[in-house]
Amino acid sequence: MSSLFDQPADDGPGGPAVDPGAPLAVRMRPRSLDEVVGQQHLLGPRAPLRRLVEGDEPMSLVLHGPPGTGKTTLAHVVSLATKRQFVQLSALDAGVKEVRAVITAAKRELTYAGRRTVLFIDEVHRFSKTQQDSLLSAVEDRIVSLVAATTENPFFSVVSPLLSRSLVLSLQPLADDDVRALLHRALTSERGLDGAVTLAPEAEEHLVRIAGGDGRKALTALESGAGAARSAGGTVIDLATLETAVAQAAVRYDRQGDQHYDVASALIKSVRGSDVDAALHYLARMVEAGEDPRFIARRLVISASEDVGMADPTALQTAVAAAQAVALIGMPEGHFPLAHAVVHLATAPKSNAVTVAIGESVADVRAGLAGPVPPGLRDAHYAGARKLGHGTTYRYPHDSPEGIVPQQYPPDALVGRDYYRPTSRGAEGPIAARLGKLRAILRRRGA
Structure with missing residues (x-):
């Protein structure tokens, strides 16, 4: 568990003097390693x-x-x-x-x-x-x-x-239970609120939620809620009082820092994992943090091919359309087409078969598995090409009733190698069935 503060420590003599006018988060700062818990x-x-x-x-x-x-x-x-x-x-x-x-x-x-x-x-x-x-x-x-x-x-x-x-x-963010312990300590400690106010359960849950693992934010919100309760002549911080004192939780997302990449990564991984609700959450965090919508759109276009692929070929169309729409209308309305794309991609059937296929083919090229282009496929339009045998064995597929003829297309070193292996998900199911027939014809003996 990741927390910061232990249960109330001894506030007796021997500890450093605390300015009673200092912020609550400063007054409640631990004085020794024994007061620090978690981490x-x-x-x-x-x-x-x-x-x-x-x-x-x-x-x-x-x-x-x-x-x-x-x-x-x-x-x-x-x-x-x-x-x-x-x-x-x-x-x-x-x-x-x-x-x-x-x-x-x-x-x-x-x-x-x-x-x-x-x-x-x-x-x-x-x-x-x-x-x-x-x-x-x-x-x-x-x-x-x-x-x-x-x-x-x-x-x-x-x-x-x-x-x-x-x-x-x-250091890691505080766990919810540790934020609660921090709040309880601040409510009762002589260095804190010293029992002057109490915190209603629903207000405590709201404080924990808006803190988001940030101990300083939790104490700052608690201090604000306590001030609002006292101003109203009360001693209980209820949910209504707290919501009046604390409008909303600030979005923790520095778009110039590594959280820029963390939240973007979480968005794409949620889309890949088909969790549309989590994906919309991370999209909202990026939008509210002022992220460049073009960056978001680019990541979605990549995801449409990388993670959805041919399982739903229309996903790429939606992602590209969203990118174009954002460029056309700008923000804040641009978050609608971005959400449209996120929902489409997250709920679409998934296949990385295209990603695997191009990855393996690139790896083979880099490994030197290339070889000469088969003579029948070489350019035969220039003078002397026919004398070199270019194109003489090429068979024109449209001359066949099926639109496909058996002949060798890859270099010799790659004959029979299957890069694209479609899944049975979404639109790739019918493609897989057709691909088997295509390969059987193309690789027919004597081709």
């Missing part, structure tokens, strides 16, 4: 993060995961657990100058106080290559322990030298 692949007894923290080893980490899964929290916990100086920069407003200033201060702290510095850089993917390169020597010499957070795939957004000097850890 067991990182925090279990023998997991890498726990070993690094409890061993107080010099370390640099790249924390990768969706918003609200605890990247900033883990950075603070690392600093507190290891008793190191903690410095935070945001890649949105920090540059090489600020990075060098932190490194200079870290050198001084290490030299005179013997204390290492944890440098936390949020949204490190927004740093340019030059800015990331400015960290290399300090990380290499362990002057700072870098904890870099990113919502992007670090193997695409972080320079290789920095990755090679860091441990890359991936």
Whole structure:
């Protein structure tokens, strides 16, 4: 299970002071690894993060995961657990100058106080290559322990030298039960709402749903609902109050990041799997996120041939028509023909026989299985071609009552090889029956 926060921790003395005016998500931030639960692949007894923290080893980490899964929290916990100086920069407003200033201060702290510095850089993917390169020597010499957070795939957004000097850890979205535990903790903790309000069951379910695995979003929505309840003179956050305070869940989809590819992949795989409802969901996410409709249309055109193929030859026509319609009318109305295409493709019979056929034929060509074109098929229109024997043995199919005659079409090395093997699904059933007859005639002995 992927969660972030445990049941209420001791809020007694000894913990860091909490600003009562800080956002609820900040006030409820765990203070130690023991308060952080879930992410067991990182925090279990023998997991890498726990070993690094409890061993107080010099370390640099790249924390990768969706918003609200605890990247900033883990950075603070690392600093507190290891008793190191903690410095935070945001890649949105920090540059090489600020990075060098932190490194200079870290050198001084290490030299005179013997204390290492944890440098936390949020949204490190927004740093340019030059800015990331400015960290290399300090990380290499362990002057700072870098904890870099990113919502992007670090193997695409972080320079290789920095990755090679860091441990890359991936965080997962919170599970629903863990979001509930987080809400219960915030409702009762002295650092949170301290029992001032209660949460109705249906409102809790709505909060869990709109959080979408994002702990920060859940706490922010809870705080807003609590404020609305108090303003109305009540102590219960019911569904109506919560819906007033929280209009809707924000679409978690950065179309410039790797989620762009994740959601697109989910759309096509749902179409391939014939789950029309899931496919429409992912289409809606892409549309609401402002995805380029031409990108969506291109993926659907590809899917029509790759996944539906000859099981329903009209699927490609629908996908192409949707692409043309989107280009003609634009958005937002363009989402109608896109939905039309998604429904057609998802509910159509599926066959990848065309995909397999062209894949195998290309593989044979690349493997050198080509050979000369049979003489009867060679161009015989130029002067001297007949003297070379080009076209002299060619038999014209239309002269046959059946429109097909036995003769060799492939090169010698590929005679008898079947690339296209139609399924029995949809329109490919009749094609399969006819194809067997065609091949029997074409390959008749003595052809």
